[in-house]
Amino acid sequence: MGISSHSDSSFLTVLLQDQIGGLQVQCDNHWVDVEPNTSALVINMGDLLQLISNDEFKSSQHRVLTKSIGPRVSVACFLRQQLPPENSRVYGPIKELVTEENPPVFRKTAVKEFVKYYYAKGLNGISALEHFRL
Numbered sequence: 001m002g003i004s005s006h007s008d009s010s011f012l013t014v015l016l017q018d019q020i021g022g023l024q025v026q027c028d029n030h031w032v033d034v035e036p037n038t039s040a041l042v043i044n045m046g047d048l049l050q051l052i053s054n055d056e057f058k059s060s061q062h063r064v065l066t067k068s069i070g071p072r073v074s075v076a077c078f079l080r081q082q083l084p085p086e087n088s089r090v091y092g093p094i095k096e097l098v099t100e101e102n103p104p105v106f107r108k109t110a111v112k113e114f115v116k117y118y119y120a121k122g123l124n125g126i127s128a129l130e131h132f133r134l
Helices: 047-052 111-121 128-132
Strands: 003-006 012-017 023-027 030-033 042-045 062-064 074-079
Touching (some): 047 111, 047 128, 111 128
Antiparallel strands (some): 003 062, 012 042, 012 074, 023 030, 023 062
16 A cells, blocks of 8 residues: 655654555655655655745655555554644744745644644645635
8 A cells, every 4th residue: 555645734744654565755846856865854845834934944745655566554653733723823934934925824723623624625746725725
């Protein structure tokens, strides 16, 4: 089983993958293998980091392909917002990153709205952030 192209809704994802591999990241409209290194962690920037950084840091589109050489095991840690209904926090570009020359790229959004939209749209290779882009 693999997983289709998507970006993570979190701020950061920390991933430990095994030697099987299968993780690919999109770079300049091409898919690039992330070679397994069992002594290293893979760090993905997520959608909320891209939103609060006003597009300074980009979330990464990635996918996982299945391999015929055995089961793939990976461990992911998502550094993310507290999920609704407990969280009514609103996120937007950090004010220090917004200037007249560098206006906001995304509108402010409540965590509830962001998470609801992210999961409703599904993993279709298009970032949920496009919905919040000004």
